[in-house]
Amino acid sequence: MQKAAKPLESDYVRVAKALEFLRTDWREQPTLNETAAAAKLSPHHFQRLFKTWVGISPKKYLQSLTLTDAQRQLRSGGTVLNTALNTGLSGSGRLHDLFVSLQSMTPAEYRDQGIGLTIGFGIHNSPFGRCLLGVTARGICWLSFDKAETEPSKILLPLKETWPSARLTPAQKETAGLLKRIFPGEGSPPRGPLTLLVHGTDFQVRVWRALLGIPLGATMTYGDLAADIQKPKAVRAVGTAVGQNAISFLIPCHRIIRSDGGIGGYRWGSPRKEVMLEWEKIRLLDI
Template sequence: MNTQENINFNKVAAAIEYIRTHFREQPGLEAIAKATHTSPYHFQRIFTDWAGTSPKKFLQYISIEHAKEVLKTNHASVADAAFDTGLSGTSRLHDLFINIEGMTPAEYRNGGKNLSINYSFAESLFGNLLVASTSKGICYMAFYKDEEIALQELRQKFPNARFQQRLDLLQQNALFIFQNSKEPLQQIKLHLKGTDFQLKVWESLLKIPMGQLTTYGHLAAQIGRPAASRAVGTAIGSNPVAYLIPCHRVIQSTGKISGYMWGTTRKMAIIGWEQAQNAVITQEPVI
């Protein structure tokens, strides 16, 4: 890291600490930039390059995490959470939760109480799978070794949702992707919850063709954040839907295959199988 990069990193680190300390004041860009002795324009650019998101968005993430903690306490109202976070009213907190969490503050406090989730266990070419769905689409898919631990991890994602062990059409359609079949796949519907940045990264992953690979740096450039490869890696690591959102198609710029939530060996197996399938599909017919 050269001298300028060190300076920029120190400014970003100081800004993050300032935001965490002063989030109840809901400081604007000028106030945060002033705390780092940087012009607002220059600060906005270096912060976004380093953190993978704008100072405003980072402040929103810090604010909503605090509001979540308030909502977890007994008898805390949405108004209590908004006031303690420094927001001007419940409508602002409501908008934050909708934009970032994909649910209202009350729905978060209830832990998905009104959400109904079907789940089932299945076998695949690459190991056992737990797949779960709402009425809107697949919300979770993970490889597992222990069935009980896998189910526990799913429940932690939606602590108060209603669960039913049931294989539905959404799940069947998703699992069909592992079949060696020449029949066209039906469109797979996903029901995802994440930050704007995470959703942007996951959407970009969906555009990587089967049998092809990309790097964290290239993916960061694709979403307009060329210096945010670390943040991209973090978003990829938060992927809630194995295989369907193909985080396995991302490798290091050196060509090294690593950093897969469900194991490097499985990642290599999936990549090899996809490339073999791709070769079969594109092979010229013999006349």
């Protein structure tokens, strides 16, 4: 019997490998040919693919890594957030304050877990891999990222667990149009206004609102976030609420890092979290 052909790596996997190579060897200033070789692609194909997924050229990405290192040095003198604010990241970089508004379910709606609610969903490619987008008449209620090899039958499970009583219906065309506003392409930020509908306790919603206030390109620790909502002793509970955020990227839980400066965990994978943070630092080059 003939053996099945080995599946080719997805474009996202190739770009992720190239990003890892550049982050590891950026001080050596690798050439386009060297970086393309790391992704197992021709230079021409790699250049085009990289810009499609990341939004800028490999050369500009290398420049952003220099900025990242400078920011890291600045952070050594204080908290990450304070350093970001002191370097002017709070101006036009306050992306989520400007483009995202958040609505929460009423106590009765929270208790009923989505009874009477219809969620249209679509599965699409994004700058951070395949994503699942869920939308209601009241706003976006879900944005998650998954691995390309995940079985289609399992992609909807987390959405169903969060909204167990809601009716789910395919809405590929509607969500495709919405996704273009979230990821317009060419590295551009979301085109607002975007309304989000969240399903959580009062404490969770309070944490998620605080996440919206973290400026583009900045990060906070769990302790910083707990202090920001005036619950300095609730660091563990804050961490749990951050991990339960169902609208990834738009509610930027990826901007929360460990107190030792480590990247920390992420519901949709730590490597994806690293890519998101680098992507946002690149945006600052254009501000």
